[in-house]
Amino acid sequence: MRFRLPRSATTRNGSVVAEREAVAAPPEHMRAVVFDAPGAPDALRTETVAVPSRVMDEVLVRVVAAGVNPIDAKTRAGRGVSRGIGAYPAVPGFDFSGIVVASPFEAHPLPPGTPVYGMAAVPRTSGSYAEYVVAPSSALATKPQSLSHVEAAAVPLAALAAWQLVVETALAHEGQRILIHAGSGGVGHFAVQFAAYFGAHVTATCSAANAPWLRELGAQVVIDYTTTRFEDVVSDVDVVIDLVGDAHAQTGPRSLRVLRPGGLLVVVPTGVWPAYAEAAATAGVRATAFTVTPDGTALGTIARLLDSGAIQVYVEKVFELDDAATAHRQLEEGHTRGKLVLRVSDG
Structure with a gap:
């Protein structure tokens, strides 16, 4: 049975709620992907585990689909946020899209039956590679109405990272020159679009096969990193968003050469270039690391853009x-x- 909300109903972040689904009480157990210790991909296995219990401001969500992110693989391998795992077996996964099953209180802006998308608080709680997940209500927003749950599950972490990199850190604006490395990846393809949306001149690096697509997304200049060294064709850039780091072909140090004096280098991959701050200071530019912050309000804005x-x-x-x-x-x-996505259950 389905019932519709009033046409004018909105969530706390301003997203319009089109309809809610009738929901059943959650079971005691669920299927989930777990790993017993850090290891290779084969460490992941499907197991029956207890459904997590929500507390305080948390929302319990029946997961329809879960996004797959590099941080998931790094954590599984013993890097990423693995140091925060309190006990094994652990359930990985940040991104999800699904249906609210239980909310903090009756008049909560995200009541049971609401289609939502967002980020789990991994590793403080179990992750989204499971039939149910709990997440802080502040990390959720109503699912974009135009997207399926599979599509929506690909959005939260990558789009939030791109939004916070481009809009909140780089302060993208008309005429600004932004270079985005790995523009065709999960974060990169959102970063290209946000930068172009706010009027920046966007240059992106990628493989030749992805160049036409990135131009469609708004990149004015696309550089095939397999044939061209970006520092040979780019200079006086205001901001470099480095989604590669120093682990591949010294992308980080080479990026310092293309920034204007006082320009900004944002280093996203963690632990791959420990000396970035000193190198930037020597080159006369600014540099910062970056960590994505779950933000339901920003996800509401992103939903409207989608x-x-x-x-x-x-x-x-x-x-x-x-x-x-x-x-x-x-x-x-x-x-x-x-992005890659896991289909967890029927929508």
């Missing part, structure tokens, strides 16, 4: 929950366009 068609999400491939290890193997090959 529903308006101003930006889009690209899902390269969808895997079943039991195939999480295969998804991690493909992710670690490093050539994914956009």
Whole structure:
């Protein structure tokens, strides 16, 4: 049974709620992907575990789909946020889209039956590679109406990272020159779109196969990193958003050479270039690391941009929950366009 809300109903972040679904009480147990210790992708297995219990401001969500992110693979391998895992087996996964099952109180802005998307508080709680997940209500927003749950699950972490990099850190504006490394990846394809939306002149690096697509997304200049060294064709850039780091072909140090004096380098991958701050100071530019912050209000804004068609999400491939290890193997090959997603249950 379905029932509709008044046409004018909105959530706390301003997203319009089109309809809510009738929900059943959650079971005691659920299927989830777990790993017993850090390891290779084959460490991931499907197990029956207890459904998590919500407390305080948390919302319990029935997961329809879960996004797959590099931080998931790094955590599984013993890096990422693995140091915060309190006990094994652990359930990975930040991104999800699904249906609210239980809210903090009756008049909460995200009541049971609401389609939502957002980020789990991994590793403080179990992750989204599961049939149910709990998350702080402040990390959720109403799902974009124009997207399926599979598409919506690909958005939260990557789009929030891109928004916070481009809008809140780089302060993108008309005429600004921004260079985005790995522009065709999960964060990159959103960063290109946000920078172009706010009027910046966008240069992006990627492989030749993805160049036409990035131009469609708004990049004015696209550089094939396999044939051209970006520092040979780019200079006087205001901001470099480095989604590669120093782990590949010294992308970080080479980026310092293309920034204008006082320009900003944002280093996103963690732990791959410990000396970035000193190197930037020597080069006469600014530099900062970056960590994405869950933000339901920003997700509400992003939902409206998605529903308006101003930006889009690209899902390269969808895997079943039991195939999480295969998804991690493909992710670690490093050539994914956009995002990979796990289908967890029926929407």
